[in-house]
Amino acid sequence: xxxxxxxxxxxxxxxxxxxxxxxxxxxxxxxxxxxxxxxxxxxxxxxxxxxxxxxxxxxxxxxxxxxxxxxxxxxxxxxxxxxxxxxxxxxxxxxxxxxxxxxxxxxxxxxxxxxxxxxxxxxxxxxxxxxxxxxxxxxxxxxxxxxxxxxxxxxxxxxxxxxxxxxxxxxxxxxxxxxxxxxxxxxxxxxxxxxxxxxxxxxxxxxxxxxxxxxxxxxxxxxxxxxxxxxxxxxxxxxxxxxxxxxxxxxxxxxxxxxxx
Numbered sequence: 286x287x288x289x290x291x292x293x294x295x296x297x298x299x300x301x302x303x304x305x306x307x308x309x310x311x312x313x314x315x316x317x318x319x320x321x322x323x324x325x326x327x328x329x330x331x332x333x334x335x336x337x338x339x340x341x342x343x344x345x346x347x348x349x350x351x352x353x354x355x356x357x358x359x360x361x362x363x364x365x366x367x368x369x370x371x372x373x374x375x376x377x378x379x380x381x382x383x384x385x386x387x388x389x390x391x392x393x394x395x396x397x398x399x400x401x402x403x404x405x406x407x408x409x410x411x412x413x414x415x416x417x418x419x420x421x422x423x424x425x426x427x428x429x430x431x432x433x434x435x436x437x438x439x440x441x442x443x444x445x446x447x448x449x450x451x452x453x454x455x456x457x458x459x460x461x462x463x464x465x466x467x468x469x470x471x472x473x474x475x476x477x478x479x480x481x482x483x484x485x486x487x488x489x490x491x492x493x494x495x496x497x498x499x500x501x502x503x504x505x506x507x508x509x510x511x512x513x514x515x516x517x518x519x520x521x522x523x524x525x526x527x528x529x530x531x532x533x534x535x536x537x538x539x540x541x542x543x544x545x546x
Contacts, residue, residue, distance in 0.1 A: 403471045404446045405541050409534045411451035412513050412520050421515030422455040423465040423495050425478070428545065430506035436467055439478035446471050455513075465498065465510075481505060483526065492521075499523040509544055 309329070335354055338347040403426060415422050425432065440461065444450055446468055454461045454476055464477040482494065483501035492514075499510040504526035512521040522529045522537055524544060531537040 403468060403545055405538050405545075407446050407448045408451065408468070408511060409520075409538055409541075411448045412511055413534060414448070414452055415455055415513045416518040416520050419515055419518040420452075420455055420457060420513065421462075421495060422451075422511075422513040423480070423499055424451070424511045425465050425467045425480070425499075425502055426509040426511075426541075426545070427467060427469040427474075428507045428509065430508065432467055432469070432502075432506060432508060435465075435478050435480055435502065436475040439464055439467070439475040441475055442473050444473045446473060465502075485526065496521060496523075500526050500528075503527075509541060511541075 331350065332354065335347065335350040338350060408424060408426075412422065412424070425435075450473065451466070453459060454466055454473070456462060461476040465480050466473055467475040467478055480498035481501040482497045483504055485497075485500060485504075488497060488500060493516070495515070496512055499512045499521070500523055502508055503510050503523045507525070510523040512523065513519075514521070520534070520537070522531060522540065529540060531540060
């Protein structure tokens with residue numbers, strides 16, 4: 286029977302399946318927690334049904350569903366307009382187009398005297414001091430993905446990371462305290478940055494806009510985010526769209542150093 290021809294499996298078929306699975310995963314990650322997730326699941330089910338009818342050579346139902354999928358493409362672009370924009374933004378913000386992520390692993394290419402290792406102790410010391418006074422703060426540490434698309438929303442800076450500078454930035458009467466601060470290679474490169482806010486419904490209600498912004502940027506990039514709550518003084522660590530639990534700042538320091546390697 287012809288439909289058993291799929292047993293002739295090639296290495297290209299395996300690569301094809303993996304690429305489709307990766308694509309579907311990132312699309313799901315992009316739309317989860319939004320109303321669009323239900324539409325996305327429905328599309329996947331209809332598409333799977335269409336391919337199954339093609340495999341079983343059910344020509345009538347296959348042509349009907351295939352026609353629906355082709356005509357519905359324009360409607361899907363309209364429905365997923367915002368999600369498509371975010372998806373393209375996520376791809377465009379990666380460092381695949383730059384050599385920075387590759388070159389940074391070769392230490393002999395770095396100029397002597399320049400500090401490139403992020404000063405985690407200074408960041409956490411500043412966060413502890415701000416937590417004791419319930420001073421709200423959100424610090425984004427860039428890793429491989431470029432953050433240019435959010436840095437442009439704030440004020441550019443080029444100051445080496447140290448505790449007093451971070452505390453002065455988030456001081457309540459400081460003109461720079463609103464928004465996030467972005468750190469790249471141990472340098473504060475932007476302040477008053479506006480971050481994308483997550484629509485994830487599973488975020489506890491006790492967390493406000495600052496924490497949702499932390500989850501939002503960590504969903505779209507591989508950045509690490511440290512947040513100090515203005516209401517409770519609690520320090521939170523966010524990575525890959527999730528809150529990472531830790532016992533104390535010593536353990537947090539170890540976690541961040543491992544993530545920045």
